[in-house]
Amino acid sequence: MTTDSSLAPTETPATGEQPLTSVGVLGARGRMGVEVCTAVNAAEDLELVAMVDDGDWLFNVADAGAQVVVDFTRPDVVMDNIRFCIDQNIHCVVGTTGFDDQKLATIAGWLEPKPDVGVLIAPNFGIGAVLLMRFAQEAARFFPSVEIVELHHPGKVDAPSGTAARTARLVASARRAAGLPPGPDATREADSLPGARGADVEGVPVHSIRLTGLVAHEEVLLGAAGETLTLRHDSFDRASFMPGVLLAVRQISGRPGLTVGIESLLGL
Ligand SMILES: NC(=O)C1=CN([C@@H]2O[C@H](COP(=O)(O)OP(=O)(O)OC[C@H]3O[C@@H](n4cnc5c(N)ncnc54)[C@H](OP(=O)(O)O)[C@@H]3O)[C@@H](O)[C@H]2O)C=CC1
């Protein structure tokens, strides 16, 4: 165990005579990759067989016999990595961001001739962040105003964050299902500076902050007459993502096809 989380799904199962699951990590020297390698090394039922940080060495994960690959790389390379793994019959657990419906459909198409291969893509492996998304979805229809603020370390390459984009889509979808307009009740026409009101994700404003000292944080602000509700999640350490990553690594071989998010693995 690499974390002090008490959540049952993160506990290393008793191994007995079970064979170890061979894991390869893509982006192994990155901020997340280092943490994943440490977590896999510490898990009694998993074996770290390949660490890759360069697309040219991708074949290493296949040569090393990886059964599961964990990808924390970059939005511009992750599709090639997933394609390679599917072709090699290797299950994928993907934390890299940047997926839209079109890319997910492409991956689903690649999986069609490979009925035994599983790909799980999660914009956030933090249990608290997953719950925040669920709570925001639940609350969205009760408030005419919803805005999202995501706050991250300055090295983050993408904006808005994958988590904020997914939260906004879930909120918009919950509001549509309730017969409400997806976005807030505020006007945007009079913005005097472009960007002052944030990015527009399916009608929901998303504001991105990059600040030294931060890791990964998100707030969903909901407003109605005379009241507001603020939902906030903070990842102060990348260890917060490891229980979710290990849960996915352990379950992916039993979940063929494409899975988005770890909600179903958590029974949500
Ligand atoms: N789902 C979740 O819970 C989380 C998701 N993330 C996401 O994970 C991704 C990575 O984040 P982070 O670790 O901070 O980023 P880093 O930049 O720290 O790490 C990315 C790593 O990937 C390497 N890399 C680049 N191209 C390839 C390739 N073709 N094959 C293998 N490795 C490659 C990079 O090497 P080099 O530097 O040499 O280019 C680098 O070491 C981002 O999309 C981020 O948003 C982050 C945290 C949690």
Ligand SMILES: O=C(O)C1=N[C@H](C(=O)O)C[C@H](O)C1
């Ligand atoms: O880059 C990060 O750090 C993170 N990326 C993910 C995202 O874009 O949502 C998850 C988490 O916010 C950390």
